[in-house]
Amino acid sequence: MEKKEDVFFENLFYNYLDQMKFLFFPDKWSSISLDYSKNELLSIVFIYRKESVNMSEIAEYINAPLNTVTGVINRLEKKQIVERKRDLKDKRVVNIILTQKGKQLYEEEKKEIIYYVKEVYKSLTEEEKKSIMIISGKIISVLKSDKIKENKQRKKGKRVRKITIE
Template identity: 50%
Template sequence: MDINKIESTVFNYIDEFKVLFFPEQWSDIFLDFSKNEILALLFLYRKKNANMTEIAEYIMAPLNTATGVIGRLEKKLMVERIRSAEDRRIVLITLTEAASVVIEKEKAMIIKYLTKVYGILTEEEISSVLSIYKKVVGVFKESKNQVKEEESPVKNIRKISIE
């Protein structure tokens, strides 16, 4: 496939995907929160609470970035920091009641649309879509790993003899 054909295909898909991002279809959560904030909220929704390191690993960001993300979510009253009952030195991040309500509302909307989509597809089509999706995600994961390997400098270890 030549570059012009690929470009044309990409722009055609973008034109078709616009409907997925109309404000009428979705609430403002995707406008009010950053990608990392949404990922952190979803992670906390599923785990109930987590420490900063776990959140940073999940959103694939450095610890200082995750700290900023959680700080912004605290200001928006979506998360709170609590001390662990077992070890007071450990600070856990948990969702507020307001955040849980927002996520439940979004989840209901997503389920509504996915139910409609699944309703018009055959089992074979659903299987094909999921198979294609896994392959596409695999390409991106592989590319991400290659970039990491290229960026990480090779560390030379010098042995120093001690007399």
């Protein structure tokens, strides 16, 4: 039984991929998705929403270590998308904010994405809108629970090793 089910899901996946492959063609999207990494895009979104954040907050949001976030922010700073600002109250704290160029970039992309979301939404019936919300919620729930299990397993495997130095 499992083999038939595997074949069914494999065929479902390939059919879906064949229908959606146009999404992977660069001419269908603005260049932002090609110019920035996943972590850079997530950081831009997070900073835009919060206005001012520190490195630890970004690390927690994108689920990455601080050294990775440092590289992400360095690249975004080099592209003049973000800048580092010392906190006025506590000079030890460095906050990350979007530059005017960064805000403009995000707002242009958000505008385009919202346009397509609205177009899809307009094409759905009320029942389909309710169904898609329920189905999306279930998909997110399953993916999150699997990710949580995976992270717990990874943390269990991490152990501090004692190294003797001679």
